[in-house]
Amino acid sequence: MVLLFVHGARVYRSKRFLSSRTALKQVASLASRHGQKCSCRLFSLFSAVTLAFPQQGYHISYMKKLVGCLVLGFAALAASAQWSNPAEDIPAYNAAPPSRPLPPVLHGDQLTGPYFSHPYQVIAYKMAAKIPGVLHQEPCYCRCDREMGHNSLHSCFEGTHGAACSTCMKEGVFSYQETKKGRTPAQIRAEIEHGDWENVDLEKATL
16 A cells, blocks of 8 residues: 555656646555555545646645645555454453462451442442452553553452452452453453453342
8 A cells, every 4th residue: 555655755756746637546556556456545645635736836845845745645654453352452361370378358347438338339348359360360441551560460459459340340349250260361362352251140140
């Protein structure tokens, strides 16, 4: 795609007042010679830019700047699409069981106050306290690893953050339920990455 815009820029540099029809023909010809299929969106944008200006009256330097900006913009988009991989954008977790005792999950009298005004908040923490080693190996998709430095889903239940975040609670309840079914932490992690935790109904969660 970027190749088409580069060629367009060369066309305008070589001919000060080249007609838009001729320019488009040359761009399409270049694409066909390289065995490429013109992107409809890209070609339409290039067409709109060239047809928006009269065939005469605009200086070549203006067109060079305009086309140059378009080339850089689409180059950046192409690079981003090529190198980004959503499948690898997984929040922090630990691939192995904890090698030392973990910080305790809030429990007992700590499960009171404004953060625990709903029964499901208390239940989510009680579930978390039963599977600390599992939560240690699970990611949390509220992205608290970025905002709060958490290293796993377990971190969310060490304080009141988990009670204020439906994502944390749903993942915690999901991990508990799947553990009861005999799933391993690795299997649960794959399910969490797939988004299966989103189907959890916190209001129906029971120990």
